[in-house]
Amino acid sequence: MRIDIPFAAGLLRANDKFEILCHAAPDGDTVGCGFALCRVLQQMGKQAFVTVDDVIPACFDYLFPAVEKQSFAPEFIIAVDVATLDMLGSETHVAKYRGRIDLCIDHHASNTDYAKYTLLETEPEASAAAETLLQVFYAMGALVDPMTADCIYTGIATDTGCFRYTNTTSRTFRIAADLLDKGARLELINKRNFDTRTKTYSALEALALATLNTYFDGKCAMLDITQEMYRLSGSDESEAHPLKALPRQVEGALVGVTVKEEKDGRFRASVRTNSPVDACNICKRFGGGGHKRASGCDLPGDTIDEAKKNILESIRIELEKL
Amino acid sequence: MRIDIPFAAGLLRANDKFEILCHAAPDGDTVGCGFALCRVLQQMGKQAFVTVDDVIPACFDYLFPAVEKQSFAPEFIIAVDVATLDMLGSETHVAKYRGRIDLCIDHHASNTDYAKYTLLETEPEASAAAETLLQVFYAMGALVDPMTADCIYTGIATDTGCFRYTNTTSRTFRIAADLLDKGARLELINKRNFDTRTKTYSALEALALATLNTYFDGKCAMLDITQEMYRLSGSDESEAHPLKALPRQVEGALVGVTVKEEKDGRFRASVRTNSPVDACNICKRFGGGGHKRASGCDLPGDTIDEAKKNILESIRIELEKL
Numbered sequence: 165m166r167i168d169i170p171f172a173a174g175l176l177r178a179n180d181k182f183e184i185l186c187h188a189a190p191d192g193d194t195v196g197c198g199f200a201l202c203r204v205l206q207q208m209g210k211q212a213f214v215t216v217d218d219v220i221p222a223c224f225d226y227l228f229p230a231v232e233k234q235s236f237a238p239e240f241i242i243a244v245d246v247a248t249l250d251m252l253g254s255e256t257h258v259a260k261y262r263g264r265i266d267l268c269i270d271h272h273a274s275n276t277d278y279a280k281y282t283l284l285e286t287e288p289e290a291s292a293a294a295e296t297l298l299q300v301f302y303a304m305g306a307l308v309d310p311m312t313a314d315c316i317y318t319g320i321a322t323d324t325g326c327f328r329y330t331n332t333t334s335r336t337f338r339i340a341a342d343l344l345d346k347g348a349r350l351e352l353i354n355k356r357n358f359d360t361r362t363k364t365y366s367a368l369e370a371l372a373l374a375t376l377n378t379y380f381d382g383k384c385a386m387l388d389i390t391q392e393m394y395r396l397s398g399s400d401e402s403e404a405h406p407l408k409a410l411p412r413q414v415e416g417a418l419v420g421v422t423v424k425e426e427k428d429g430r431f432r433a434s435v436r437t438n439s440p441v442d443a444c445n446i447c448k449r450f451g452g453g454g455h456k457r458a459s460g461c462d463l464p465g466d467t468i469d470e471a472k473k474n475i476l477e478s479i480r481i482e483l484e485k486l
Numbered sequence: 487m488r489i490d491i492p493f494a495a496g497l498l499r500a501n502d503k504f505e506i507l508c509h510a511a512p513d514g515d516t517v518g519c520g521f522a523l524c525r526v527l528q529q530m531g532k533q534a535f536v537t538v539d540d541v542i543p544a545c546f547d548y549l550f551p552a553v554e555k556q557s558f559a560p561e562f563i564i565a566v567d568v569a570t571l572d573m574l575g576s577e578t579h580v581a582k583y584r585g586r587i588d589l590c591i592d593h594h595a596s597n598t599d600y601a602k603y604t605l606l607e608t609e610p611e612a613s614a615a616a617e618t619l620l621q622v623f624y625a626m627g628a629l630v631d632p633m634t635a636d637c638i639y640t641g642i643a644t645d646t647g648c649f650r651y652t653n654t655t656s657r658t659f660r661i662a663a664d665l666l667d668k669g670a671r672l673e674l675i676n677k678r679n680f681d682t683r684t685k686t687y688s689a690l691e692a693l694a695l696a697t698l699n700t701y702f703d704g705k706c707a708m709l710d711i712t713q714e715m716y717r718l719s720g721s722d723e724s725e726a727h728p729l730k731a732l733p734r735q736v737e738g739a740l741v742g743v744t745v746k747e748e749k750d751g752r753f754r755a756s757v758r759t760n761s762p763v764d765a766c767n768i769c770k771r772f773g774g775g776g777h778k779r780a781s782g783c784d785l786p787g788d789t790i791d792e793a794k795k796n797i798l799e800s801i802r803i804e805l806e807k808l
Contacts, residue, residue: 327649327662328676337663340649341656351652351761358650361735363700363707370695376688385685413683 165281169296172283173303175240175267176205182212183238185261187246188253190220192322192357193292197244197269199230200297200315204306211236217253223356226349227318230311241265243279245293245319247272269297271323291331294319295339310347317348318357326358365406367397372407372422378414384479385414386421388468401427412436418486419446419479423463423472431463431471441482449478487603491618494605495625497562497589498527504534505560507583509568510575512538513727514546514644514679515614519566519591521552522619522637526628533558539575543724545678548671549640552633563587565601567615567641569594569776591619593645596766596775611777613653616641617661632669639670640679647731648680652761652779687728689719694729694744700736706801707736708743710790723749734758740808741768741801745785745794753785753793763804771800 167175176182184202186194198214205212213234220228243252243265252258268279271290275282283296290296294316301308308316320340324332327340344350361369368389375388389407394400404424412420420436433450435443436458443459452461465471489497498504506524508516520536527534535556565574565587574580590601593612597604605618612618616638623630630638642662646654649662666672683691690711697710711729716722726746734742740763744756755772758780759765765781774783787793 328680330673332666332672334663334666337659337666341659341663344654344656344659350654354650355760359735360737361732362737363698363704366695366698366732366736370692370698373688373692373695376685376692378685382685410683410688413681414688415682415684 166277167281167283169283169285169299169303172267172269172281172300175281176300177304179240179266180210181236181239182210183241184212184214185241185243185246185252185265186214186216187243187251188216188218188257190216190218190224191245192224193271193294193319194245195220195224195227196292196294196315196317196319196322197297199227200294200301200312200319201242201244201269202231203312203315204301204304204308206232206234207307207309213238217257223360224318226352226356227311227315230315240267242267242269244269244297245272246270247275249276249278269293269300271296288333288335289331291329291333291336292319292323294323295336298339298343308343308346310349313343313346313348314353317343317350318353321353322357326354362399362403364397364399365403368393368399368403369407369410371397373410376411376414378417379476380480380483382414382416383483384419384421384476385411385417386423386472386476387411388423388425388472390425390468391427408434408436412438418483419443421475421479423468423475425468431465431468432460433463433471433475434458434460435475435479440486446475446478446482449481450474488599489603489605491605491607491621491625494589494591494603494622497603498622499530499626501562501588502532503558503561504532505563506534506536507563507565507568507574507587508536508538509565509573510538510540510579511723511727512540512542512546513567515593515616515641516567517542517546517549518637518639518641518644519615519619521549522616522623522634522641523564523566523591524553525634525637526623526626526630528554528556529629529631535560539579541724545682546640548674548678549633549637552637562589565590565592566619567592567594569597571598571600591615591622593618594776596777596781610655611653613651613655613658614641614645616645617658620661620665630665630668632671635665635668635670636675639665639672640675643675644679648676653777684721684725686719686721687725690715690721690725691729691732693719695732698733698736700739701798702802702805704736704738705805706741706743706798707733707739708745708794708798709733710745710747710794712747712790713749730756730758734760740805741765743797743801745790745797747790753787753790754782755785755793755797756780756782757797757801762808768797768800768804771803772796 265279371393447459447461450461463471587601693715757765769781769783772783785793
C-alpha cells in the first residue's frame with residue numbers, strides 16, 4: 165500500500181524495536197538512509213539496528229559513529245532505498261525477509277511494492293531515498309543533528325553524482341543548503357566520495373587514455389586496458405571501473421567502449437552509449453547484455469586488435485540504424 | 487574603494503555605455519558574469535558589450551546567444567572575476583585599461599583594488615563572482631530570465647567544481663535552487679562543463695598524468711603541462727584548466743600543484759590545497775595569490791625542474807607549519 169509522508173512519520177512514532185534493511189552492494193543512499201533513520205529512532209529512545217548483507221565500503225566509514233550497536237528481536241522492519249526484494253542480498257537473506265517488511269522508503273519508480281507500506285515520492289521523483297526520508301524526519305519533528313545531516317547529505321550527493329545528474333531538482337539544492345546549515349561536513353563527504361584518486365589509479369588512467377581512439381567519424385570512442393597497464397601502474401582490475409565512463413564523454417561520441425584484457429588472456433568490452441544508441445544490442449551479438457545505456461560482453465579474438473575489430477563491427481551495425 | 491551590493495546596483499543603474507572585461511584564459515565564472523551582466527544591462531535598454539582578450543572556450547558556446555553585438559565608445563568599464571589587472575591578458579591589453587576601470591565585481595580575497603570601485607563579498611567569501619553578481623541583480627530589481635540564470639549557474643557550477651569544493655555554502659545551494667526555478671538548464675550546462683572531454687584533452691591528460699609525482703611523504707602531488715604536450719596532443723592551453731584539479735585529488739595529498747610551461751617559455755603554478763594548507767601563502771612568495779584553497783603564481787626558473795624546485799621550497803615551508 166502506498167502511503168504519504170505524514171503516515172510514514174506516524175508509523176515510526178507508533179512503533180518500536182526497528183530493524184532497518186539496506187540493499188546489497190551498498191551505495192551512499194542506502195547506507196545514509198539506514199544510518200540516519202537508525203540514529204533518529206535511537207535518539208527518540210527507541211531500539212533500532214541496521215542490517216546490510218554485504219560489506220559497507222570504507223568510503224562511508226565516517227558515518228559509522230552515527231549509530232549505537234543494539235541487539236534485540238525486531239518488531240518493525242523497514243527497507244530503505246530497496247526497489248525489489250532481490251536487492252537485499254543473498255537468496256537466504258531475501259527468503260528471511262519475504263513478506264515480513266512493514267515499511268519501505270524508496271525513490272525508484274520501479275519499486276515492486278513488496279512491503280506492507282511503501283513511501284515513494286513521484287511528483288517529482290526524489291533524487292534519493294534520503295531526500296524523502298528527510299521529509300519524514302521533518303514531519304516527525306525529529307532532531308536533525310550534524311551527524312544525521314551527514315547521513316542524508318551523503319545519500320543525496322552520491323545519488324545525484326554531486327548534483328550533476330538530471331534527478332537534481334531545486335528542492336534537492338534547498339535540502340543541501342539546509343543540511344549544510346545543520347552541520348553536514350561537505351568537505352569531508354565530498355573528499356571521501358568524489359575527490360580521491362590513488363596514485364596507481366592515476367598512472368593506470370594515463371596509460372589507458374594514451375590508447376583512446378575514435379572511429380566512424382568520431383561517433384565511437386574506445387580505450388584499452390591491458391594486464392601490462394596494471395603491472396606498469398601498480399594498480400589492478402578493482403581500480404579500472406571509473407575508466408569505463410571516459411570514452412562516452414568524448415565530444416561527439418555516441419558510443420564509448422572500453423576493451424579490457426582479463427587475467428586469463430580473454431577480452432571483455434564495456435559499452436556505454438548516448439541516446440539513441442542501444443548498448444545492449446551491441447553486446448547481445450556476443451552473448452552479453454545489460455541496460456540500454458550500459459552493457460558488457462566477452463569478445464572473441466586472440467589479440468586485443470582482433471577483439472576490437474569484432475566489437476567495432478557490431479557498433480557499425482548499430483550506428484547504421486541511425 | 488570597496489563598495490557594497492546596493493552601491494554597485496546604483497552605479498549600474500546610473501550609468502550607460504558599458505564595456506565589461508573578462509579575464510584571459512576565460513573560465514565559466516568570468517564568462518558567465520560577463521554575459522549575464524551584459525544581458526541584464528541590454529535588457530534595461532542600456533548599451534553594453536563584453537571584451538575578452540582571448541578565445542572563449544567552445545564549451546561555453548550555449549551562452550553566446552545571451553548578448554546582442556553592440557559597438558560604441560564605452561563610458562563605464564567593469565571587470566568581472568578579475569583579481570589583478572594582469573589577468574586581463576596581454577601587456578598591451580592591460581596597458582590600455584590601467585587606471586580606467588570603474589568597477590570590479592570579484593570574489594578573490596587577493597583582489598588588488600585596481601578599479602575605482604570594488605565589490606567583493608568576504609564574510610563568507612562568495613563561491614564565484616557570479617554569486618555576488620546575482621545579489622547585485624536582485625538589488626537592482628533586474629529580471630533574471632532563463633538565459634541569465636544559465637550564465638550565473640555556469641559561473642557558480644564551474645567555480646565550485648559542481649558544488650564539490652569547500653567554497654560551496656548554503657547560500658550557494660539556495661542560489662542554485664533559485665536558478666533552476668528560473669529556468670537554468672542543468673542538464674545542458676553539466677553535460678558541457680563536467681561530462682564532455684575532447685579527444686585532444688584526453689591525449690593531453692594522458693601525457694600530463696604520466697608526469698604525476700608526489701613529494702614530502704605524499705603530502706604534495708604535482709604534475710607538469712608543457713608546450714610539447716600541447717603539440718603532441720593537438721590541444722592547447724585553453725584545454726588545460728581541468729587538469730589543475732587532479733593532483734590535489736591524489737590520496738594523501740594536502741597540496742596539489744600543476745606547473746605549466748607558458749608560450750613565452752616562462753612557468754606558472756596552479757596550487758590547490760586541502761584544509762588546513764594555505765594555497766595563497768604558497769603563491770604569495772612569488773608575487774601570486776588567489777584563494778586559500780586555490781591560488782596561482784608565476785615561477786622563477788629557466789627550466790621546468792628549476793621552477794618546480796622553487797614552488798616545492800615554498801610548499802615545504804607551508805607544510806612545516808602543520
